[in-house]
Amino acid sequence: MATVFSQIISGAIPGRFVWADDVAVAFTTIAPIADGHTLVVPREEIVQFIDAPTDVLAHLVQVAQTIGRAQQQVWDSPRVALVTAGFEVPHLHLHVLPAWDEQSLTFANARHDVPAAELDAAAEQVREALRAQGHGDHVPARLTDPAV
Template identity: 45%
Template sequence: MTTVFSRIITGELPGLFVWQDPEIVAFLSIAPLRPGHTLVVPRREVDRWTDIDGPLLTRCFEVAQAVGQGVQRAWNAPRAGLVVAGFEVPHLHIHVAPVWDMTDFDFSKAKQEEDPSALTGAAVKLRAALLELGYEQARGCTSGA
């Protein structure tokens, strides 16, 4: 069965992308822990991170590191948090967000963003930071992939 993330990747469902390459995409979470909360997702459907092949897992974490650098820069955060939980959608995804302390990892506080302009603004801000850092994979990202 096709996952919701695969439907976002193909453009069937909307998504605010900040990274696109042949293997990996990254788009903003619609229920962010903090502004800039991004999901790094392989294009190929793999449910659990423990089941993915090593080179693709490595690539996922390389992109997560780049996105982490971007969220730190864009929000002037002391850290970029990274979580692999895997319960929400059966398609591997890495949560990356700007964080200031451990309370920023409380998923019970994540709520669907009601203001679409807040998500759009966060995507524009993160794309700009990624481009400043030299990551061309952010260029041309909007909706769909």
């Protein structure tokens, strides 16, 4: 059975995409710890990071770094966090989010009541920053489309 992330990638479940290439996609989470909280996900279903081929994992980290730079530009955070947990979905994903301190980097701080318009706006801010930084060729034409 396809994971929820595979269903998002296929378009069966809606997502807010900020990045897409042949190996990975990135979309904002519906339960952000911070504005712009983005998940970088391989298109291939890989359960956890230790199962990923080295080249795929390296690519995911490179995409996460690029998205992190965009997030830092938008929200002016002192740091950008990269978290690999993966207990909630058995499909490798990297959490990338603006960070102000370590205490705020807990999933207990995830907000489940963010209005859709605010989630859309945060995703669009990341998309705009990625375009401004020269990565427009990897920003999907539409927020809800995982293709470039």
